[in-house]
Amino acid sequence: MEFGTMLETMGSGMLKTIGIFFLTLIGSLPLGVGIMLLRTSKNKVVKSITKAFIAVIRGTPLMLQLLVWYFGPYYLFDWSIRGWRFPGLIIGFVVNYACYFAEIYRGGIESMSVGQYEAAEVLGYTKSQTFFRIILPQVFKRILPSITNEVITLVKDTSLAYTLAYAEVFSIAKQISASQTSFMPFLIAGVFYFIANYAVAFGMERIEKALKYYN
Amino acid sequence: MILEMKNIRKSFPASAGGTNEVLRDISLSVDKGEVVSIIGPSGSGKSTLLRCATFLETIDGGSITYMDTVAASTDANGRVSYISKNEMKTVKGYFGLVFQQFNLFPHFSVLKNITDAPVKVHGRNAEEVKAEAMELLAAMGLGDKADAYPCQLSGGQQQRVAIARALAMKPEILFFDEPTSALDPELTIEVLKIIRKLAEEHMTMVIVTHEMNFARAVSNRVIFMDGGVIVEQGDPEEVFGNPRQERTRQFLRSYEQ
Ligand SMILES: Nc1ncnc2c1ncn2[C@@H]1O[C@H](COP(=O)(O)OP(=O)(O)OP(=O)(O)O)[C@@H](O)[C@H]1O
Numbered sequence A: 001m002e003f004g005t006m007l008e009t010m011g012s013g014m015l016k017t018i019g020i021f022f023l024t025l026i027g028s029l030p031l032g033v034g035i036m037l038l039r040t041s042k043n044k045v046v047k048s049i050t051k052a053f054i055a056v057i058r059g060t061p062l063m064l065q066l067l068v069w070y071f072g073p074y075y076l077f078d079w080s081i082r083g084w085r086f087p088g089l090i091i092g093f094v095v096n097y098a099c100y101f102a103e104i105y106r107g108g109i110e111s112m113s114v115g116q117y118e119a120a121e122v123l124g125y126t127k128s129q130t131f132f133r134i135i136l137p138q139v140f141k142r143i144l145p146s147i148t149n150e151v152i153t154l155v156k157d158t159s160l161a162y163t164l165a166y167a168e169v170f171s172i173a174k175q176i177s178a179s180q181t182s183f184m185p186f187l188i189a190g191v192f193y194f195i196a197n198y199a200v201a202f203g204m205e206r207i208e209k210a211l212k213y214y215n
Numbered sequence B: 001m002i003l004e005m006k007n008i009r010k011s012f013p014a015s016a017g018g019t020n021e022v023l024r025d026i027s028l029s030v031d032k033g034e035v036v037s038i039i040g041p042s043g044s045g046k047s048t049l050l051r052c053a054t055f056l057e058t059i060d061g062g063s064i065t066y067m068d069t070v071a072a073s074t075d076a077n078g079r080v081s082y083i084s085k086n087e088m089k090t091v092k093g094y095f096g097l098v099f100q101q102f103n104l105f106p107h108f109s110v111l112k113n114i115t116d117a118p119v120k121v122h123g124r125n126a127e128e129v130k131a132e133a134m135e136l137l138a139a140m141g142l143g144d145k146a147d148a149y150p151c152q153l154s155g156g157q158q159q160r161v162a163i164a165r166a167l168a169m170k171p172e173i174l175f176f177d178e179p180t181s182a183l184d185p186e187l188t189i190e191v192l193k194i195i196r197k198l199a200e201e202h203m204t205m206v207i208v209t210h211e212m213n214f215a216r217a218v219s220n221r222v223i224f225m226d227g228g229v230i231v232e233q234g235d236p237e238e239v240f241g242n243p244r245q246e247r248t249r250q251f252l253r254s255y256e257q
């Protein structure tokens, strides 16, 4: 296989990898807020169930979770899983990352001093004004480095989709490498992941810099 | 009468179990233009009293009235009730609070710290509020700091911004909880100067402070609190110069080196 053909074949895998990446972020960043709210709920039952769920998600390998999300419907409910590969994959990624983000959000919010809430309360801000105008912007800045870490991990984690034989860049690299007895596909995949991570790190750094105007 | 607190009681759960009675039947009323200083040993309940007055803590008994609005009251069965959230909005406009730790909003510029609440809470015209804020900053000696961020200011400057932020809401009464305790002596002076200026302009104020000379100089009335009760109150010259209670004398003695 020529280098050009190889690159072209892998190109479709790269697009799929990028797809997993963005869909996971779009799903998990907001879902994390929901999980964080349940995790900090005043209802003790809701709170402990959420806490246990987060513990399970964070305490088991993502690869295993992907298999469970994919094959679960079949083994548990005897449902057909035709066409379920991609949705199952994305749900697995989104839920996993949402739990990590939820804990990051919670840590950020808990690190805010009560003084900020009290100052806002005395000035007459409503609860939602306090959250969105005073608390959230500060929390966002504080948690940005942790979010960056997760996002960079996600770039690499997308390769776990190969467990479900989803044709993202890593799966394709493996296939081509086996059929062509060539090491080149892995090299290309490696360069791709590296560049993707570099882009993410660069973007996040720009945001962090833009928020440097206060401490 | 701007503020009337009657028979206020407040307890906290004690760490060893049971309850810790922090305010025991305290009454305090403040007239328009009055400057009241509250002094007393650590743990006597001074902050708790201010926090009850500003609704950061809920009372366990008694009543709180601002202007003519009874904001909190206790019925014959001893049940405390507060007015609705909506009615509370008006009452919250009557007072401001300056914290020991300033509690400025670090992500807002100095100007925005002052203008944000009048615009977003009171819904006032942004240009008008900005003009007033610039005047307030000038009066605080911070005319050139409008675009700075709190982290770029000294503690004394931050506290003056916090005072401006409170004043921008045009409160009827301003509470201070140890406004200079987090400051070095040189910075303390510049903040006390501002408060003194406000006193001369007959701003109604209640000031919790450990600055005895300052309390003596600016206030119309001094309250000495200990163990959750008002032990003695009156004209500053009398309370400082000729205290009637032995506990007051002991406390004041601890301030002479
Ligand atoms: N949120 C709280 N929970 C439990 N106990 C509290 C709480 N706030 C205050 N207390 C207790 O109430 C008592 C009075 O505290 P307060 O802060 O009102 O004293 P203070 O007179 O302001 O003292 P200081 O001069 O040190 O500021 C203290 O014994 C304190 O431990």
Ligand SMILES: [Mg+2]
Residues within 6 Å of the ligand: B046, B047, B048, B177, B178
């Ligand atoms: Mg105190």
